[in-house]
Amino acid sequence: MELTCTENFSNAARASRDKVIFNDVRVINNLLNDEMFSIPKCDYFQTIQNDLQPFMRKVVTTWMLEVCEEQMCEDQVLPLAINIMDRFLCICPIKKQQLQLLGATCLLIATKVRSTNMLPIDLLSAYTDYSVTYEHISSWELLVLSKLQWNILAVTGFDYIDQVLERCSWGHESQFLRRHANTLVSMCYTEPSLIQTPPSVIAAACISSAIRGLKLSSSEVALRDTCNMLNVNPRTVEFLVGVIDNAVSKVAPSLTPTTPESKTTVQGYESPHYGQPETPTEVENIYF
Structure with missing residues (x-):
């Protein structure tokens, strides 16, 4: 039996306006109430991360932005991936050589949660010029999830x-x-x-x-x-x-x-x- 999916999602139509979601004030109230739980708790450059500088985060997050643009990821993927990264850095100190590995791992997690198409680990490794291996990303995925206690959903802009x-x-x-x-x-x-x-x-x-x-x-x-x-x-x-x-x-x-x-x-x-x-x-x- 032929099980290959031949659907083309490149020109997928957006869903029609949902009156229940956009007419109920409780939706925005719930977002406002929940957003405080997903805001990074500290300025980790000053308290947790001794080996990282703000410009390093800028370089890696811009790389993440470019990957999302290149792969035409949904708009919600990047904000969630960076939020996951920031919350992880508030908890776990890392070396500067591991920052891109963390960014790639967070992109993987975010696409699993808020994308119709997951970014393959092999592809993420290729975007790092293979400085990050498949084994690195797969092991760090479990590390990030465990440190965040699997609480990866977040309200973003x-x-x-x-x-x-x-x-x-x-x-x-x-x-x-x-x-x-x-x-x-x-x-x-x-x-x-x-x-x-x-x-x-x-x-x-x-x-x-x-x-x-x-x-x-x-x-x-x-x-x-x-x-x-x-x-x-x-x-x-x-x-x-x-x-x-x-x-x-x-x-x-x-x-x-x-x-x-x-x-x-x-x-x-x-x-x-x-x-x-x-x-x-x-x-x-x-x-x-």
């Missing part, structure tokens, strides 16, 4: 994006808004200075920054609505928007939109142009 956009009239003002907001969420999770920032604040700032970047007329209304919905301080959001804009300016040669024909476009999103992920990694261009 990604979880709030659709909740906010689907509940507000301005949420559909641009077809690129969701895509840009999710891209900024991923970028925020690579920033060492935002390790202990609540996911709700990250989401609010990314939505606000995306709206301003797209030059939509509802920027002021969107900021007010988002802050009220997620119960965050507008001043905190404004400060974080500045951090996001500064991070974007470091990796984007130009914020001027270009024509879709001049770059790769996937489902209406102008995809970042990364090269093949390498070790150490180098960010090339991100276009918005």
Whole structure:
């Protein structure tokens, strides 16, 4: 019997709007109540990790971002993988030579939890130029899970994006808004200075920054609505928007939109142009 799956998920349609999820205020309340349990408990660079520096985390998380882009992983994979990594580093000290191994392991775990397609261990090993072996990743998977007591699920900034956009009239003002907001969420999770920032604040700032970047007329209304919905301080959001804009300016040669024909476009999103992920990694261009 032929058991080969021949379905093509590359152009899979998104599920229709679920009224139960997006009309019930308890969903957002539960996210806000649960997010505190998944925020890293400390600045591990100061307390736990004697051999690691913030720039090392930046290098590895950017490599993780490039791997997810190259493999077209779902948006929710990277924030969860980095959250798992941060929570593990709050508990277990490691050597700097093991940081990329940890990043690859967390990507494996995150794709098992929040992706339709798991990243194979052999592929993750290849992305490290085989400096990390199959045996390393498989053994560290058990180590990470045991240290976190198998509590790997977490509320991330990604979880709030659709909740906010689907509940507000301005949420559909641009077809690129969701895509840009999710891209900024991923970028925020690579920033060492935002390790202990609540996911709700990250989401609010990314939505606000995306709206301003797209030059939509509802920027002021969107900021007010988002802050009220997620119960965050507008001043905190404004400060974080500045951090996001500064991070974007470091990796984007130009914020001027270009024509879709001049770059790769996937489902209406102008995809970042990364090269093949390498070790150490180098960010090339991100276009918005």
